[in-house]
Amino acid sequence: MISYDDILAWVRRFAVTVAENKSYLTDLDSAIGDADHGINMDRGFTAVIDKLDGPDGLGGPDVGVVLRTVGTTLISKVGGASGPLYGMFFMGMGGAVAGKEALTLEEFATAYEAGLGGVLRIGKAEPGDKTMVDALIPARDALRAAIADGAAVGDAMARMADGAEQGMLATVPLVARKGRASYLGERSAGHQDPGATSSHLLLRSAAEVWAGR
Amino acid sequence: MKKLINSPDSVVDDALAGVVAAHGDLVRVIEPNVVVRADAPRAGKVGVISGGGSGHEPMHGGFVGMGMLDAACPGAVFTSPVPDQMLAATKAVDGGAGVLHIVKNYTGDIMNFELAAEMARAEGIDVTSVVIADDVAVKDSLYTAGRRGVGGTVLAEKIVGAAAEAGADLATVTALCQKVQDNVRSMGMALTSCTVPAAGKPTFELGDDEMEIGIGIHGEPGRTRMKITSAAEVTSMLATPILDDLPFVAGDKVLAFVNGMGGTPLIELYVIFAELKKILDGRGITIARNLVGSYITSLEMAGCSITLLRLDDELTKYWDAPVLTPGLRWGL
Numbered sequence: 001m002i003s004y005d006d007i008l009a010w011v012r013r014f015a016v017t018v019a020e021n022k023s024y025l026t027d028l029d030s031a032i033g034d035a036d037h038g039i040n041m042d043r044g045f046t047a048v049i050d051k052l053d054g055p056d057g058l059g060g061p062d063v064g065v066v067l068r069t070v071g072t073t074l075i076s077k078v079g080g081a082s083g084p085l086y087g088m089f090f091m092g093m094g095g096a097v098a099g100k101e102a103l104t105l106e107e108f109a110t111a112y113e114a115g116l117g118g119v120l121r122i123g124k125a126e127p128g129d130k131t132m133v134d135a136l137i138p139a140r141d142a143l144r145a146a147i148a149d150g151a152a153v154g155d156a157m158a159r160m161a162d163g164a165e166q167g168m169l170a171t172v173p174l175v176a177r178k179g180r181a182s183y184l185g186e187r188s189a190g191h192q193d194p195g196a197t198s199s200h201l202l203l204r205s206a207a208e209v210w211a212g213r
Numbered sequence: 214m215k216k217l218i219n220s221p222d223s224v225v226d227d228a229l230a231g232v233v234a235a236h237g238d239l240v241r242v243i244e245p246n247v248v249v250r251a252d253a254p255r256a257g258k259v260g261v262i263s264g265g266g267s268g269h270e271p272m273h274g275g276f277v278g279m280g281m282l283d284a285a286c287p288g289a290v291f292t293s294p295v296p297d298q299m300l301a302a303t304k305a306v307d308g309g310a311g312v313l314h315i316v317k318n319y320t321g322d323i324m325n326f327e328l329a330a331e332m333a334r335a336e337g338i339d340v341t342s343v344v345i346a347d348d349v350a351v352k353d354s355l356y357t358a359g360r361r362g363v364g365g366t367v368l369a370e371k372i373v374g375a376a377a378e379a380g381a382d383l384a385t386v387t388a389l390c391q392k393v394q395d396n397v398r399s400m401g402m403a404l405t406s407c408t409v410p411a412a413g414k415p416t417f418e419l420g421d422d423e424m425e426i427g428i429g430i431h432g433e434p435g436r437t438r439m440k441i442t443s444a445a446e447v448t449s450m451l452a453t454p455i456l457d458d459l460p461f462v463a464g465d466k467v468l469a470f471v472n473g474m475g476g477t478p479l480i481e482l483y484v485i486f487a488e489l490k491k492i493l494d495g496r497g498i499t500i501a502r503n504l505v506g507s508y509i510t511s512l513e514m515a516g517c518s519i520t521l522l523r524l525d526d527e528l529t530k531y532w533d534a535p536v537l538t539p540g541l542r543w544g545l
Contacts, residue, residue, distance in 0.1 A: 026412065034431050036292055039411050043289075075328065079266075080292045084324035122324050175356075179320045182357040183433050 002103040002153060004061040006210060008052065011070055014205040015045035021201060028194040032181040037082060037194040044078035044086065061101045067094030067111070081179060082195065084122050085132060092118030105156055109143050116140055123178065130176040130188065132195035138167035139203050154213040161207040164200040171196045214413045221410035225267045225287055232274055236539040239278045243305060247298050248274040248285045253306045259377040259386045260284070260306030263315040263370060264299060265322055266291040268409070269430060272367055272509045275540030281374035282538070283312075290409050290512070291431045293321035299329030303338055311339030311383035315369055315390060317362025318346035339383055343390040345369055347399045347520065349458045350427030350435050361429050364472050364520030365397035367508045368532075371541060375534035389531070393522065398455045401518030402435070402447060403428040405476060407511050426450050430474075430511045430518075444481070448488035451519045456496065461521060463497030468522040468532060473507030476515035482506065485517055502532055508540065 018025075018041045025038030051073045052058070058065050071091030074083055096114035097103055103111065116136050125131040142163030146156035171193035179195075181188045218224045229242050240248050254260065263273045264286025273285035283306035288294035303312045312333070316326045323344065330340045347365035351357060373390045381389070403425045406415035416432035419425060424447070427435025461467060471486045473479070486505050493500055501524050509518070522528065535544035 030412075030416070034291055034433070035409065035412050035416055036289075040289075040292060076295055076297045079288045079295045079321065079325060081321040081324060083293075083295060083321070084328055122327070123320075177356045179358055180431075180433060183351055183361070183429065185352070185357070187434070 002105070002108050002210070004063055004066065004101055007063050007066050007103075009209045010206045011048065011052070011066070013209045014202050015049050017201050017205050018042050018045045018198070025194050025198055028192055028197055032176065032184055032188045032191045033194060034180050036080060037198065040078050040080045040082050041086075041198055044074045044083060047077040048073045062098070063100045063103055064094045064096075064098035067091075067097070070094070081123075082198070085119055085195070088118030088122045089115040092116070105147055105153055109147060112140060112143065125178045128174060129178040130171050130174040130181060130193045130196075131178050132193070132199040134171050134174070134193065135164040135167040135196035135199035135203075139164035139199075152213060154207070154211045157203070157207040157210050161200065161203040164203045168192065168196040168200040214408050214410070216408070216410060218410055221413070224410050225289060228267070228270070229274070229287070232539065239537065239539060240274070243301060245297050245301060246287060246294075247302045247305065248277045248287065249302065249305045250277050250279070250283045253283050254308040256308045257310055257380075258308045259310045259381065259383050260303065260308060260312035261315065261370070261374050261377050261386065262286065262299065262302045262306060262312060263366070264288065264294045264302070264326075265317050265319070266293055266431070268407075268512045269509050271540030273370070276367070276370050276374075276538050278536070278538030280371075280378045280534055280536035280538070281541065282370055283377075290411065293319060293325050296325050296329035296332060299326055300332045303329065303333040303340060304336070307338050311341065313373065313377070313383065313386050313390060314340060314342040315366065315373065316342055316344050317366055318344050318359050319361065320358050322362075341383060341387040343369075343387060343394060345394050347394065347397045348401070348429065349398050349454045350400050350429070361433065363401060363430055364399040364470055364509055364518050365393065365522065367472075367504075368397060368468060368470060368520065368522050369393040371536060372528055372531040375531035375536065378534065379531075389527070393528065396459070396523040396528070397520060398458050399518055399520040400451045400455055401428050401430070401472075401474065401516060402426045402451060403432070403474060403511075403514050403516035404441070405513075405515040407432055407475070407514040409512070424516070428514075428516060430509060432511065432514065444484045445488045448485050448519070449492060452489055452492050455519060455521050456498075459523065461496070461498055461523060466499045466501040466524045467493070468502040468504070468524055468528075469493065469500045470504040470520035470522070472509055472518045472520065474514040474516040474518065475507060475510035476513045477507070477517055479506065482517060485519070489519060501529065
């Protein structure tokens with residue numbers, strides 16, 4: 001099971017990871033975008049942590065509330081493209097598991113699918129467009145395969161993160177068809193997509209905090 | 214990085230404080246960072262709002278006032294604002310006749326405005342949106358995010374704002390904004406890069422003797438990078454793709470807008486305007502109205518953009534209508 005505290009630990013680990021990789025993400029973005037991805041993600045997750053630690057609290061151990069709070073905070077604080085995209089991802093996840101104190105791996109997969117659906121709905125990207133979707137979809141497929149194999153949580157998340165990493169690396173030769181990178185046309189090839197990179201870090205963070213489970 | 218700022222994190226807030234201090238008779242600032250016309254909402258008047266990343270001043274906040282925008286939502290520098298801002302703006306200016314969102318075509322702006330429009334509609338406010346996408350430097354195809362919204366936005370905000378001021382209803386104001394979009398084309402160039410305060414270093418590298426033709430207002434790459442040449446040749450390189458795209462033809466009357474990117478002096482913009490006049494004369498196109506100055510900027514970038522809007526009597530009438538904003542004022 002993935003507990004309420006596990007979900008909080010994941011979000012907190014990702015916030016730290018984003019802060020550590022702020023310059024890296026921004027440098028990737030300066031090559032093919034507008035040089036603000038790390039800055040925006042860090043601003044967003046700093047606000048998320050402030051919210052989680054804030055005086056209002058989250059009103060009890062509800063995984064859905066935590067994830068929805070992350071989503072609404074990102075939408076309210078980030079702007080740019082990453083605010084709505086990551087915001088809809090977490091809101092989608094949270095909406096799918098409202099009222100639950102803990103998640104089975106299958107329930108986590110259901111929530112992930114809903115989060116991915118939120119990203120696809122607002123961003124309208126397709127696989128191969130050189131976006132975060134190119135990391136999120138292989139991760140989803142790896143998670144499904146892990147569940148089919150009866151994998152434990154830690155193993156499943158490691159396989160999910162590996163799937164995201166492979167998808168991220170596969171964005172390098174792609175020509176961007178969405179977002180600011182698409183203005184570059186052929187010149188966007190040869191660069192790793194910053195959104196796919198942050199998506200890999202998101203899932204790698206889960207694999208790290210849930211390792212051995 | 215040398216900038217007149219207190220800190221990169223506070224630059225937008227500090228600038229908004231200055232706007233209110235200077236123009237408190239025309240605008241006020243409400244939470245969360247929305248510039249609102251001082252007398253909004255006006256009962257029965259369609260509200261017109263826009264927004265986008267900061268760093269393009271006077272657009273959009275400088276265009277809030279009588280005869281133009283009812284509210285503007287400034288995001289962080291070069292980063293689209295958040296839906297909470299557009300929702301607050303929409304509610305603050307809704308006089309019961311609905312609200313038009315004028316959105317520049319950038320991935321982030323589109324998504325954030327879309328979420329805001331959904332929220333506003335859920336609260337019972339009639340919201341329409343028009344996307345401005347006038348930059349001919351970008352190939353308009355299924356394989357890109359589409360053309361960027363640039364100089365045509367300024368003209369749309371003026372013309373549409375005048376129609377709303379005159380009492381046009383939401384459907385009419387929306388159709389008029391789309392008409393501006395359908396008849397306006399732009400292209401820009403850069404002599405230097407610009408530096409986003411939070412990034413601290415230039416957005417792109419450009420050699421001392423180089424220029425970028427087709428630059429975007431956030432330093433997005435253009436069509437070509439080449440050695441600097443004369444103003445006459447630069448004007449031709451910008452005007453020709455614009456003219457050929459719509460296309461503009463002999464007999465057309467146009468509004469010619471020569472815009473500075475933030476770091477180019479007015480004297481150079483007039484040199485460009487003179488060259489533009491020669492080119493349009495040569496094609497039998499009449500400059501019926503003009504605008505010369507820095508109205509949609511890219512921080513301290515040196516360079517210019519040219520925007521041409523094909524005019525008819527309706528567009529001309531609303532362009533000429535009185536306007537009183539921090540950034541544009543005439544006819545009073």
